[in-house]
Amino acid sequence: GAGVSQSPSNKVTEKGKDVELRCDPISGHTALYWYRQSLGQGLEFLIYFQGNSAPDKSGLPSDRFSAERTGGSVSTLTIQRTQQEDSAVYLCASSLISGGAKSYEQYFGPGTRLTVT
């Protein structure tokens, strides 16, 4: 089956412009995550959606960042008034959470490389 897909794969934008990054999770996966990975760095958690619950936004670095997930499927990460420090690879992941006291593997998309000039 299809994996997690993200678009665009690359995005170059000018400082101050807004950008939207899209994530299509694996069909049926109830959980969706956004991470940011700067060059040579680890994965920085941004936001987490699970089913109809309120998203966990605790990782968003500023109020310029927001995300939504429509219909429990596709998600869009929006960065307003982009800054050069926003340049990074933005990774989306999804997982199938079926309840109970377990932990679930995450399937990652290929990422969107954002460059702010």
Added chain:
Amino acid sequence: QQPVQSPQAVILREGEDAVINCSSSKALYSVHWYRQKHGEAPVFLMILLKGGEQKGHDKISASFNEKKQQSSLYLTASQLSYSGTYFCGTEIETGANNLFFGTGTRLTVIP
């Protein structure tokens, strides 16, 4: 809440063994391990739940000591395909399903 990984980088010759450590200051429910090759997305290796279990996957295995809030990834008889950056992801609450990843360990296997 970010776990600490060590070493930051390691170079091995084919056939050698390596251990990568992951340590958290928080009580953990689970530890995930992922491998990321250059320019690619991270790929899941294994999950360890609290209970001190050890898991294996071919010649890659891991342990989880919940009392010490530590996990170790063991790579034995390394192959060229093992090269990549290894990340541990820690889950600190039951049911949160939210991971905090370490900064990664870059493993290079040379012939």
